[in-house]
Amino acid sequence: xxxxxxxxxxxAGDDRAGVPLxxxxxxxxxxxxxxxxxxxxxxxxxxxxxxVKVEQPGRxxxxxxxxxxxxxxxxxxxxxxESAYFLSVNRNKRSIALDLKSETGxxxxxxxxxxxxxxxxxxxxxTIDRLGFGxxxxxxxRPAVVYASISGFGQTGPSRMRTxxxxxxxxxxxxxxITGSPGGPPTKLGVPIADLAAGMFAxxxxxxxxxxxxRTGQGLYxxxxxxxxxxxxxxxxxxxxxxxGEEPRPLGNAHPIVAPYDTYAVSDGHVNIAVGNDAIWxxxxxxxxxxxxxxxxEFLTNAGRITRLADLNALIGPVLAALPAAEVVRRxxxxxxxxxxxxxxxxxxxxxxxxxxxxxxxxxxPTLGDVxxxxxPYRLGGNAVPIRRPPPLLGQHTEEIxxxxxxxxxxx
Numbered sequence: 001x002x003x004x005x006x007x008x009x010x011x012a013g014d015d016r017a018g019v020p021l022x023x024x025x026x027x028x029x030x031x032x033x034x035x036x037x038x039x040x041x042x043x044x045x046x047x048x049x050x051x052v053k054v055e056q057p058g059r060x061x062x063x064x065x066x067x068x069x070x071x072x073x074x075x076x077x078x079x080x081x082e083s084a085y086f087l088s089v090n091r092n093k094r095s096i097a098l099d100l101k102s103e104t105g106x107x108x109x110x111x112x113x114x115x116x117x118x119x120x121x122x123x124x125x126x127t128i129d130r131l132g133f134g135x136x137x138x139x140x141x142r143p144a145v146v147y148a149s150i151s152g153f154g155q156t157g158p159s160r161m162r163t164x165x166x167x168x169x170x171x172x173x174x175x176x177x178i179t180g181s182p183g184g185p186p187t188k189l190g191v192p193i194a195d196l197a198a199g200m201f202a203x204x205x206x207x208x209x210x211x212x213x214x215r216t217g218q219g220l221y222x223x224x225x226x227x228x229x230x231x232x233x234x235x236x237x238x239x240x241x242x243x244x245g246e247e248p249r250p251l252g253n254a255h256p257i258v259a260p261y262d263t264y265a266v267s268d269g270h271v272n273i274a275v276g277n278d279a280i281w282x283x284x285x286x287x288x289x290x291x292x293x294x295x296x297x298e299f300l301t302n303a304g305r306i307t308r309l310a311d312l313n314a315l316i317g318p319v320l321a322a323l324p325a326a327e328v329v330r331r332x333x334x335x336x337x338x339x340x341x342x343x344x345x346x347x348x349x350x351x352x353x354x355x356x357x358x359x360x361x362x363x364x365x366p367t368l369g370d371v372x373x374x375x376x377p378y379r380l381g382g383n384a385v386p387i388r389r390p391p392p393l394l395g396q397h398t399e400e401i402x403x404x405x406x407x408x409x410x411x412x
Contacts, residue, residue, distance in 0.1 A: 021048025037122035039199035045092030097395030148222035166192035173230025197229035
């Protein structure tokens with residue numbers, strides 16, 4: 001399938017050429033907006049898919065207007081600039097502006113879908129069917145399509161029509177009940193984990209469905225939701241409840257079944273320390289200059305440490321509090337005890353490990369010059385994954401894509 005995608009070389013992207021991308025040649029029709037859907041399709045684009053982001057003319061994805069901060073605005077013309085939020089989740093995509101309520105826009109979308117391998121939408125349940133592009137209608141024209149719907153609560157059930165935002169689902173999905181300080185208010189994570197998890201699970205299912213299609217020739221419908229994603233992430237917290245019937249409770253940064261495993265105050269701030277097994281406990285005691293603590297029978301095993309957590313923290317807390325963070329990290333590293341400082345964004349950007357792993361990139365943008373983006377968070381074959389395209393301007397590729405649709409070679 002010839003899809004007009006620039007391949008691995010980097011059309012206005014970075015210069016990491018030659019990295020084999022497993023979804024090269026796959027076309028994705030992206031009918032999503034805001035976070036969960038765009039994160040899903042960005043993951044597919046990172047793996048080489050030609051992601052065609054379908055946006056409403058004159059408005060586009062809602063997040064184009066979410067800010068400040070904006071980048072590159074022009075007050076004289078009334079142009080606010082490009083939203084930092086939008087830029088963060090829309091790399092490796094092309095944008096086409098179509099009015100889906102018009103005959104021409106609907107016809108153009110059908111032409112796209114008939115040449116697509118994947119369709120992704122995150123409208124409220126039933127909305128895409130009313131627009132005429134639901135799974136049944138698409139499958140009738142394109143039986144081999146992998147079609148994914150991402151919603152708040154799933155496509156069926158009593159809550160299916162509830163309005164879903166990340167905050168709501170972090171609460172309803174159980175995440176906020178186990179996050180925060182003991183006795184404090186319910187607390188959400190610092191990133192939209194409900195949106196992100198649903199998008200990631202959807203992308204994983206889509207990739208699996210594409211692999212299955214190679215063997216069967218059949219497409220598949222993927223139904224992912226924020227609620228399901230939050231329950232999936234509860235893992236051992238859910239396991240504690242299933243096993244004991246006891247509600248997990250917020251413990252701040254402590255682990256419910258491993259100790260010492262927490263954020264500890266030091267003389268100039270805080271550090272994280274994770275003593276994941278009994279051998280590490282012995283090394284931890286040496287690092288603190290208290291090797292005799294490693295022989296105390298009540299703390300020899302994790303079970304003893306976790307059931308006597310208050311006594312344990314009373315023992316180690318004052319020693320840690322008398323030392324600066326850098327010294328604690330030095331001592332723990334010397335004994336191979338997992339530890340680390342609390343890094344700010346500036347710290348992460350300046351960390352030599354971030355540079356070594358190529359985790360932050362400068363990418364050429366059509367109006368902003370070089371923009372800084374987080375990179376795809378993995379390597380393939382030992383190589384950094386290229387950012388082939390910067391986040392697109394609204395409708396930037398409309399004419400290009402429509403020309404491709406006129407090309408007979410585009411027909412699968």
